[in-house]
Amino acid sequence: MKTPLMLLTLALGLSSCSLFQSNKPLDVVVLGLNDFHGNLVPTGFSGIKVPAPTAANPAATANLTAGGAEIIGGYVASSRAANANTVLVGGGDLIGASPVISSLLRDEPSVIALSKMGMAVSSLGNHEFDQGLKELLRMQNGGCDSNDMTKACKFDPAYPGASFKWLGANVTDKTSGKPVFAPYQIVTTPGGARIAFVGAVTKTTPTIVSPSGVATLNFLDEADSVNKYIPEIKAQNPDAIIMLIHEGGAAKDTYNVAGCNSLMGNIIDIAKRVDPAVNAIISGHTHQGYNCVVPDPAGGSRVVIQGDFYGHLLQRLDLSVDTANHKLLSIKAANVVMDASAATTITRDATQTGIVAKARSLTDAVKNTVVGKISVPQILRANNDAGESALGDVIADSQLAATSGATTGNAVIALMNPGGIRADLPDSTNIKEGGSVNFGDAFTVQPFGNTLTTLTLTGAQLKAVLEQQFDNPAAGQNRILQPSAGLTYTWTASAATGSKVSDLKLGGVNIVPTTAYRVTANNFLADGGDGFTVFKDGTDRLVQPNLGDIDAFQAYLKANTVAPGPQNRITKK
Numbered sequence: 001m002k003t004p005l006m007l008l009t010l011a012l013g014l015s016s017c018s019l020f021q022s023n024k025p026l027d028v029v030v031l032g033l034n035d036f037h038g039n040l041v042p043t044g045f046s047g048i049k050v051p052a053p054t055a056a057n058p059a060a061t062a063n064l065t066a067g068g069a070e071i072i073g074g075y076v077a078s079s080r081a082a083n084a085n086t087v088l089v090g091g092g093d094l095i096g097a098s099p100v101i102s103s104l105l106r107d108e109p110s111v112i113a114l115s116k117m118g119m120a121v122s123s124l125g126n127h128e129f130d131q132g133l134k135e136l137l138r139m140q141n142g143g144c145d146s147n148d149m150t151k152a153c154k155f156d157p158a159y160p161g162a163s164f165k166w167l168g169a170n171v172t173d174k175t176s177g178k179p180v181f182a183p184y185q186i187v188t189t190p191g192g193a194r195i196a197f198v199g200a201v202t203k204t205t206p207t208i209v210s211p212s213g214v215a216t217l218n219f220l221d222e223a224d225s226v227n228k229y230i231p232e233i234k235a236q237n238p239d240a241i242i243m244l245i246h247e248g249g250a251a252k253d254t255y256n257v258a259g260c261n262s263l264m265g266n267i268i269d270i271a272k273r274v275d276p277a278v279n280a281i282i283s284g285h286t287h288q289g290y291n292c293v294v295p296d297p298a299g300g301s302r303v304v305i306q307g308d309f310y311g312h313l314l315q316r317l318d319l320s321v322d323t324a325n326h327k328l329l330s331i332k333a334a335n336v337v338m339d340a341s342a343a344t345t346i347t348r349d350a351t352q353t354g355i356v357a358k359a360r361s362l363t364d365a366v367k368n369t370v371v372g373k374i375s376v377p378q379i380l381r382a383n384n385d386a387g388e389s390a391l392g393d394v395i396a397d398s399q400l401a402a403t404s405g406a407t408t409g410n411a412v413i414a415l416m417n418p419g420g421i422r423a424d425l426p427d428s429t430n431i432k433e434g435g436s437v438n439f440g441d442a443f444t445v446q447p448f449g450n451t452l453t454t455l456t457l458t459g460a461q462l463k464a465v466l467e468q469q470f471d472n473p474a475a476g477q478n479r480i481l482q483p484s485a486g487l488t489y490t491w492t493a494s495a496a497t498g499s500k501v502s503d504l505k506l507g508g509v510n511i512v513p514t515t516a517y518r519v520t521a522n523n524f525l526a527d528g529g530d531g532f533t534v535f536k537d538g539t540d541r542l543v544q545p546n547l548g549d550i551d552a553f554q555a556y557l558k559a560n561t562v563a564p565g566p567q568n569r570i571t572k573k
Helices: 005-022 069-082 108-116 133-141 222-234 266-273 350-367 390-403 439-445 459-470 533-537 549-559
Strands: 026-033 043-051 061-066 086-090 119-123 165-167 171-173 184-188 194-201 217-219 240-246 258-260 280-282 289-295 301-307 313-322 327-337 370-374 413-416 436-438 451-458 487-491 501-506 516-522 539-548 570-572
Touching (some): 026 069, 026 240, 043 327, 069 086, 069 108, 069 313, 069 350, 108 350, 119 184, 133 165, 165 184, 184 222, 194 222, 222 266, 240 327, 266 301, 289 327, 370 439, 370 549, 390 413, 390 516, 436 439, 439 549, 451 533, 459 501, 459 516
Parallel strands (some): 119 165, 240 280, 413 516, 487 570
Antiparallel strands (some): 043 061, 184 194, 370 436, 451 539, 487 501
């Protein structure tokens, strides 16, 4: 029987309509979270100031309160409600160097919170390795066989592990040469888009974590390692490829300037060498907010973006993809403020509220223990032009005070690495009447659990340590150690590497190259961390496993009403 012409025409029309719809571009939202560091509750975001009037100063302003699991989870949920093709990913350092609410529970509530948000994948970060490979694998896979049973499985007696996968294309086993974590993963969205995510962590990881925890691992060149897997990824016909990397830079432009071209730092070389098939790069590590464009090897350009730290910003990539022909049609990038103030328009996520409440109930008693007072509302970690911070001075002084006795080291100098100072004292969200400081405030400043080591350096070695501040810059910046009271010197920016430090004195007396000086540092620094390898040449080491940096800090706060450090110990020419 013949098909009526009208029905044939209708059938062709439906077929054409169906074909047209299958080729219609699909909108995909990728949300990136970098350097969360277990910050389940909001903290101060210095990128935005808001009115904070007081009777004494009606015109005062304060940092906006931003981040926290409830706000981040709420934004992710709202994005999924508007577009089911929303993918949440991480840029590394999701855990480690965390405040009390997470660290006292071995960061398990943070992993569970991110899993409940539906995070799909994350690059590894250096802080994921803070407790060693075995513990990181437990964080990934679950269970209670931890190297700290006092903290593990206290939040959930059957800790399930992360539902998302950590990726590390450049992390291999030294014996087998094989990747220890998946190099990449292709995520399929509800609408059928297939987005490939390939991950890497800074190759400097062995110099910025405890060496024993990563002794069996290689951390290879980031770009070379990612490029190795691009042909394999392309063979699977993804609709877009996004690189997640825990390495970054800094930009002169602020987080909300789209398409900036002022980016500098290690990420530039990596971005310029990564295969042009990679459509965008979500970065981390340097705790900066930027939304920049960097040239690719084919003469084009691509987005390189980072979202500050502690969840203050989410990186948002709005993609339009052609799923029939497996290609990216367009991309738009932005950093979105996770406003946690009373005026926020983001609805807090109820599931995250429950997780945060439970974690608080298990940690608040320890966190809220008062340990001392400060003479001002807040002591800041921000550096002056010479690289010295008020809080850095105070921490160095606390370590000197703890180790200057005959039985504790006879130290005459203490040096503190700036990367170990993680927050102001207290954070702007926790300022209390009368300058009171609690354990949570102090721990948030120094959350690593490092112990103190006192060793002997000659005056020449001490100068060599200080010269290394300018020989291992990260993200275009020097790494200035924070000195204890009495140690002073000048550094000259224009001088040659190795000859920048001059007028080095202790108590106003010139440091003598051949004289021995007892110097205290935390165990990470004393073992050559952050590139300060001269420390490893120190002699007569007094390792004090029962004297932690946080113990010294608490004791100093308890014994003194602490004032901000003077920031006059380092002079820059």
